Amino acid sequence: MKAAVWHGTKDVRIEQVDVREVQPGEVKVKVEWAGICGSDLHAYHHGMGVQVGGPHPLTGEQAPLTLGHEFAGTIAELGEGVSQYQVGDRVAIEPLIYCGECKYCREGHYNLCEKFGFIGLNANGGFAEYVVVKKHMLHKLPDQVTLEEGALIEPTAVAFQAVRSSKIKVGDNVAVFGAGPIGLLTILCAKAAGAAQIIAVDISPERLEKAKEVGATAVINAAEADTVKEIMALTGDGVAISYEAAGAQPTFTNAVMALKKGGECMVIAAFAKPAQLDMTSLLVKEINVTASLAYRHVFPEVISLVEQGALDVKKVITKKIKLDQIVEDGLELLVQDKSQAKILVQIQS
Numbered sequence: 001m002k003a004a005v006w007h008g009t010k011d012v013r014i015e016q017v018d019v020r021e022v023q024p025g026e027v028k029v030k031v032e033w034a035g036i037c038g039s040d041l042h043a044y045h046h047g048m049g050v051q052v053g054g055p056h057p058l059t060g061e062q063a064p065l066t067l068g069h070e071f072a073g074t075i076a077e078l079g080e081g082v083s084q085y086q087v088g089d090r091v092a093i094e095p096l097i098y099c100g101e102c103k104y105c106r107e108g109h110y111n112l113c114e115k116f117g118f119i120g121l122n123a124n125g126g127f128a129e130y131v132v133v134k135k136h137m138l139h140k141l142p143d144q145v146t147l148e149e150g151a152l153i154e155p156t157a158v159a160f161q162a163v164r165s166s167k168i169k170v171g172d173n174v175a176v177f178g179a180g181p182i183g184l185l186t187i188l189c190a191k192a193a194g195a196a197q198i199i200a201v202d203i204s205p206e207r208l209e210k211a212k213e214v215g216a217t218a219v220i221n222a223a224e225a226d227t228v229k230e231i232m233a234l235t236g237d238g239v240a241i242s243y244e245a246a247g248a249q250p251t252f253t254n255a256v257m258a259l260k261k262g263g264e265c266m267v268i269a270a271f272a273k274p275a276q277l278d279m280t281s282l283l284v285k286e287i288n289v290t291a292s293l294a295y296r297h298v299f300p301e302v303i304s305l306v307e308q309g310a311l312d313v314k315k316v317i318t319k320k321i322k323l324d325q326i327v328e329d330g331l332e333l334l335v336q337d338k339s340q341a342k343i344l345v346q347i348q349s
Ligand SMILES: [Zn+2]
Pocket: 037, 038, 039, 069, 070, 155
């Protein structure tokens, strides 16, 4: 079958590979749509995040590996002991790899597993015609949810968990720093959670335009305006919650400074470098800084909200490409063209 395989930095090849055999408790999925994520860009451009230097302790796999962890498709083959699904079922995949045995797994916090990993980074992923996954990774899609939306459940789950575990209350004013795919999905989730003002901050006019489309009530271009001053002017005393979906020192500083007293900065982004924090401003305003890693136990809720139309995730799609185009029109384009948000790859030709 055809797959987009990571061999090294700037070296992703479309090649013919074998799909591994389905083991008991596993399912073979025929992938229809797969989204390109920021972590795929990090893997391609900087060689970050991919399993190298030895096999993953749970999957036994290592590079060269097929990328792709945001995907949906139909079930093509059932392994022994899989009775709750049928061939042809439409599914979204929750791609987290965890042991199920460590302290955190036993507490249900499987996103904090000691051996935490991702299909598509620590095992072969969804930029391939077929992928074999464990049955617990499957989430059936209702008829009203398309397979394209199915590929967006995973990144939406990241934003959803951050919003849900923040202290947001209906009627709160919030700010979202960074209007990339996760920032845009955070805007959608904050809107669904009943936020009043949703202020989006970015330095790209195209991204801010997209932020308005998905529901931001105001946008601030941080390259041109004094972000904190503008947020104070819009809200009076600052936002209740700021979501940090950019992952840089200036955005983090502003995300904290733009809060009202008792506010919360929820960190969703992965920071490339350590960031500094003025503890005095935290103390005098009784501010909390919290973080949310991936997701746990939220796929059913996200799928349900998409089904009901409360999360119109399609709006973040800016381009659809074929698997053969993934390097040039996907992994390369996403860093050059800031008007792009989520690029979906159609896998079956
Ligand atoms: Zn991702």
